[in-house]
Amino acid sequence: MSDVIGALVDREYAFGFHSDLDTDFAPKGLNEDVVRLISAKKDEPDWLLEWRLGAFRHFLTLEEPTWPNLHHPPIDYQDMHYWAAPKPRPQLASLDEVDPEIRATFDKLGISIAEQERLSGVAVDAILDSVSVATTFKAALAEVGVIFCSFSEAVREHSELVRTYLGSVVGYRDNFFAALNSAVFSDGSFCFIPAGVQCPMELSTYFRINAAQTGQFERTLIIAEEGASVSYLEGCTAPMRDENQLHAAVVELIALDDASIKYSTVQNWYPGDADGKGGIYNFVTKRGRCAGARSKISWTQVETGSAITWKYPSVILQGDDSVGEFYSVAVTTNHQQADTGTKMIHIGRNTRSTILSKGISAGHAQNTYRGLVKILRSATGARNHTRCDSLLIGTDCGAHTFPYVEVKNDTAQVEHEASTSRISDDQLFYCRQRGLTEEDASTMIVNGFCREVFDELPMEYAVEAQALMRVSLEGAVG
Amino acid sequence: MLHIANLHASVAGRTILDGLDLDIPTGEVHAIMGPNGSGKTTLSNVLTGRDGYDVTGTVSFDGIDLLPLSPEDRAAAGVFLAFQHPVEIPGVGNMYFLRTAVNAVRRTRGLPELAPVEFLGVAKEHMARLEMDPAFLSRSVNAGFSGGEKKRNEILQMSMLEPRLAILDETDSGLDIDALRIVAQGIERLRSPERSMLIITHHPRLLDDVHPDRVHVLSGGRIVRSGGHELAHELEADGYGSTQVTVPA
Numbered sequence: 001m002s003d004v005i006g007a008l009v010d011r012e013y014a015f016g017f018h019s020d021l022d023t024d025f026a027p028k029g030l031n032e033d034v035v036r037l038i039s040a041k042k043d044e045p046d047w048l049l050e051w052r053l054g055a056f057r058h059f060l061t062l063e064e065p066t067w068p069n070l071h072h073p074p075i076d077y078q079d080m081h082y083w084a085a086p087k088p089r090p091q092l093a094s095l096d097e098v099d100p101e102i103r104a105t106f107d108k109l110g111i112s113i114a115e116q117e118r119l120s121g122v123a124v125d126a127i128l129d130s131v132s133v134a135t136t137f138k139a140a141l142a143e144v145g146v147i148f149c150s151f152s153e154a155v156r157e158h159s160e161l162v163r164t165y166l167g168s169v170v171g172y173r174d175n176f177f178a179a180l181n182s183a184v185f186s187d188g189s190f191c192f193i194p195a196g197v198q199c200p201m202e203l204s205t206y207f208r209i210n211a212a213q214t215g216q217f218e219r220t221l222i223i224a225e226e227g228a229s230v231s232y233l234e235g236c237t238a239p240m241r242d243e244n245q246l247h248a249a250v251v252e253l254i255a256l257d258d259a260s261i262k263y264s265t266v267q268n269w270y271p272g273d274a275d276g277k278g279g280i281y282n283f284v285t286k287r288g289r290c291a292g293a294r295s296k297i298s299w300t301q302v303e304t305g306s307a308i309t310w311k312y313p314s315v316i317l318q319g320d321d322s323v324g325e326f327y328s329v330a331v332t333t334n335h336q337q338a339d340t341g342t343k344m345i346h347i348g349r350n351t352r353s354t355i356l357s358k359g360i361s362a363g364h365a366q367n368t369y370r371g372l373v374k375i376l377r378s379a380t381g382a383r384n385h386t387r388c389d390s391l392l393i394g395t396d397c398g399a400h401t402f403p404y405v406e407v408k409n410d411t412a413q414v415e416h417e418a419s420t421s422r423i424s425d426d427q428l429f430y431c432r433q434r435g436l437t438e439e440d441a442s443t444m445i446v447n448g449f450c451r452e453v454f455d456e457l458p459m460e461y462a463v464e465a466q467a468l469m470r471v472s473l474e475g476a477v478g
Numbered sequence: 479m480l481h482i483a484n485l486h487a488s489v490a491g492r493t494i495l496d497g498l499d500l501d502i503p504t505g506e507v508h509a510i511m512g513p514n515g516s517g518k519t520t521l522s523n524v525l526t527g528r529d530g531y532d533v534t535g536t537v538s539f540d541g542i543d544l545l546p547l548s549p550e551d552r553a554a555a556g557v558f559l560a561f562q563h564p565v566e567i568p569g570v571g572n573m574y575f576l577r578t579a580v581n582a583v584r585r586t587r588g589l590p591e592l593a594p595v596e597f598l599g600v601a602k603e604h605m606a607r608l609e610m611d612p613a614f615l616s617r618s619v620n621a622g623f624s625g626g627e628k629k630r631n632e633i634l635q636m637s638m639l640e641p642r643l644a645i646l647d648e649t650d651s652g653l654d655i656d657a658l659r660i661v662a663q664g665i666e667r668l669r670s671p672e673r674s675m676l677i678i679t680h681h682p683r684l685l686d687d688v689h690p691d692r693v694h695v696l697s698g699g700r701i702v703r704s705g706g707h708e709l710a711h712e713l714e715a716d717g718y719g720s721t722q723v724t725v726p727a
Contacts (some may be wrong), residue, residue: 390625425529430565433526433558434575434635435582443579448569448618 003243020302026083032056038083042152043157044185048166055172055182062176068339069368069400070308075281076244080215084186137201146199146230147192154190161192162377165223169252169289169316177248177283177310180216185250188218192258193228202458206260223306224259226292233461236432244272244307245400248283257292257319262300264457265313269305276335276364279307286313287343290322297298298325301458302465312370314343316352317379319405324353327456329465332365332397333379333473341371341402346412348380355386357452362473363396368400375412382412391449393473394441401426421449443470479503480643480674482602487517487524494541496699497716498535502643505671509685510678511710512696518678519562521696525676526559527552534559535569536708539643554586556642560632560649562697566620572631575617604637607667609660626657633664644668645676649682678683682710683707 026037035056039049062077081168141148147158154162165387172182189205205220247269253261263286272279282305288297299313317323326342344353355376359367403419423445431441447454447466454462487495494517502508512518525532527549537544544552567575582592592600602612608630620628629649636644646665650658660679665688669675677690684692685707693710694704698719703709 019631021598024696322580335572426563426565427567429528429549430567431575431579433561434579434639435550435553435586436578437550438548440578440582444570445567448567 013144013337017283020445023157026081028081029078030082030184034082036182036474037367038186040081042155044155047163048155051167051172052183055179056184058173059176059179059183062085062179064176068310068368068370069402070310070337070339072281072308072337073243075244077180080246082215082217083186093322099211107253107266133255140200143190144195144197144200147190148198148203149190151185151188152192152220152250154221158190158192161223162190162221165221165252165254167217167252169254169287170250170285175285178250178285180220181248181250181285184215185219187248189220189221191222191232193222193224195225195232195256196227197225198228199230202207202231202233204235206235215248218245218249220249222252222261222263223254223315224256224261224295226256227258228256229260229262231255231458232264233440233458234263234265235268235476243264244281246281247306249285251286251313253297255288255292255295255297255319255322258294259292260296260298262298263288263290263313264461265299265303265310266457266468267301267303267305268468270307271305271334271336272307274334276307279336281307281308282306282311283308283385284311284442287316288314288324289316290319290324290348291324292449293319293348294321294322296325298323298327298456300325300327300453301340302450302453302457302468303330303338303340303467306338309336309338311340311342312342314345315348315353316345317353317382318347319351321350321352322348323351326353326355326357327453329360329450329453329469330358330366330367330369331360331362331469332348333362334365335363337368338366339368339370341369342393343372343374344384346373346375346382348379348384350381351379352382353384355384355388356452357388359390359398360393360446360449360473361390361398362393364396366398366400368402370402372404372405372406372416373412374405374408377408379409380411382409384412386414386416388416388418389449390418391446392420392422443473446473479540480536480676481536482525483536485521485524485533485537487531487533488518489520489531494699495530497523498700499695500701501696502674502676503673506691507669507675507677507688508692508694509690510694510696511680511682511713511718512674512699515574516696517699518696519647522559522562522599522645522678525552525645526557530674536685538566548565550582553639554583558636558639558641558644560629560636560646562645562649564620564623564628566618566623568618568621570619571615571620573598573601576615576635576638579635583639586612586653589636594700597630600708601634608637610634625652626654629653629657629661630664633661637664637668640670642707643676647678648680650679650681657689658684658709659721685710 010222026034035052039052086219172179191203193199222232253263255261269280269282290297297315303309313326317324324344330338330340332338340356341357354415355371357369360371361367369388375382388401392399399420405414409412423442428441429446432438446469457465482498485495485498503524510674524531527547533545536625539555542555577597586589605612620631641664651663653661662684689707693705694701
């Protein structure tokens, strides 16, 4: 079967086109003037400019982290654009006013904005090069009091909410990439579910990097008030380009008493070619705060793209009896590297967390799970269950597990399980003897390995994830 | 019919099958017995196309040369192997697996695929005959099954896939009396004028329930004796000693 593993290079990236949009760039480089320029372009209030400048000044004191199990040439933060927006960018009264090129881009991605609005019942915020180009279903959501809009619009229309919650979960002092994002973020999604409201549809943001030599820095802020609930989906793609592009996003979730937020990601940024050239560097800070009692935050991620993934969607379990979940499938092939996992910080009493991580490595890829379970002194009766499974395909890849556990309360129960396995010749032969092709057999086995995580995804995404798994591993197994 | 002539198979230069000849006419059930290491499992692997063997000789099935075909193409031609050690596939539902297999085979036979509901109906009938709990369908393929459950699952797959040549590799080993009876009945039900079967076994007990048309003794990589059903009991009484041959260097 080794020759089939070698054919891993056959993998094609289906979303590698780029669109010819007239784009408005800030000059390359990072300095205070660029931060001011971004803020001015967006006509932001003074408090936000001050916040950005605070973040930028703090950023200058930081060094890029070296602890991840990732290897890449140094990133030149002066050699990229920090602002790129498709122009012109008028206030859009309806979808008909969206630039036809932009609409064509999203159509090619299978995210026909207009179709989505008519047929799918999923509200979509489409973000191109960090600028929100269209948000659907706004009116229907407004009827029940749900706010779902671009971050810029939220700053204009719901300034107090943004001011209250921005940086309240991931402060700009949190880490190098969060500081960078806080200084230069250009747009993102904002979502507010008022008390007692079950959001009537799935909310979805679709991120697309288009412009060359441009970093993408968006922020997502989701607030679920007392007793509210929402399910949120995020999808990502980017063109094939020879240079590496930086994506440093921040996602903050806040759940008040009895609120629940389910956040699902299917990340398929361009992973680079078979030789490891090009691809997105994905340095993302995602964190949720279960601020209220009995609140729940659940992260589900399927990570198949990016040259480098550095990402630890985490939950701060502050409210008593709150629940944090992390379900992850991370697939790395060719020369991809992923260092991903989660942090569960137990503060409240009887808080519970579940971590289920499935890592799949093929080709020359390196896949690392890194997780922290921290039980504070106050977290009486806290419980965590962690399971990390790794699947290796071929002999040139690696799987690594770094679980950190810190327990300061002796009533806590913390369990950790880990396994590493391979697709065995026995399994493949068994399936083929029953009439399945080698490709179908390996896809079936890999999907079986991921099943518990896929079960956590909303239905449409689960189907997409399984299909993606097939494309990602095309030629990789057999 | 299955026609095997002068079949040789070796692994890393070590000869395992050494000029094996065997014919199984359509509709007949043949049994192969033999001591450990005589090449029984190698024979079933070579017939079903498992990688890792250097093979020469002739294996034809209904006039089709099987040796160049992939395992899945042989399965499509109607060759089925009930595994001695059925493999576990965690996370893949038994029902999904079985339906995928059944539909893969149906496609190659030009039959329409079975929709999930139709499939479920057929599967439940077969399971009832094998005294299997329908809950089996929702479990992962063989994962956490007992030895007897795994073997019954093999017979279930065989019944659903309706092969034209069924090879059973020590399906009876490790079974208790009840499981043995159920498996034997399952095999007996599949006996048909259109189907050939090759039962590989250590024990004559299974052959008391499933009366084979012919019994062959495999030793040193070839068939050294053939006879009727009574040969199985002769072997039970006398052992393989009188039939063993040494492998030429």
